[in-house]
Amino acid sequence: MESSSISKIDLHEFLESLIKGLESKDLYTSGHSERVAHLAEKIACKMELNPEEIFKIHIAGHLHDIGKKGIKGSVLNKKEN
Numbered sequence: 303m304e305s306s307s308i309s310k311i312d313l314h315e316f317l318e319s320l321i322k323g324l325e326s327k328d329l330y331t332s333g334h335s336e337r338v339a340h341l342a343e344k345i346a347c348k349m350e351l352n353p354e355e356i357f358k359i360h361i362a363g364h365l366h367d368i369g370k371k372g373i374k375g376s377v378l379n380k381k382e383n
C-alpha cells in the first residue's frame with residue numbers, strides 16, 4: 303500500500319483513536335489532546351495559514367503528548383505530595 307492512499311480523514315481518525323486509547327489510562331488528561339488540537343487549529347486559522355499547514359498543526363496537537371505512551375498508568379496518575 304502506498305502511503306498516499308491513506309486519506310487525511312483516515313489518518314486523523316486513526317490518530318484520534320490511538321490517542322484516546324492512550325488517554326484512557328490517564329484520568330487527569332482525558333480529552334486533553336483533542337482540546338489542544340482544536341485550539342491549535344483555531345490559532346492556525348486566525349494566522350491565516352494554508353489548509354495543509356492547519357491540518358498538520360491539528361495533527362501535532364493530537365500527538366503532542368505521545369511520549370506518555372511508554373509511561374505506566376500508576377505513574378501518570380500519581381498524586382502529588
Ligand SMILES: [Fe+2]
Pocket residue numbers: 314318336339360364
Ligand atoms: Fe481531531
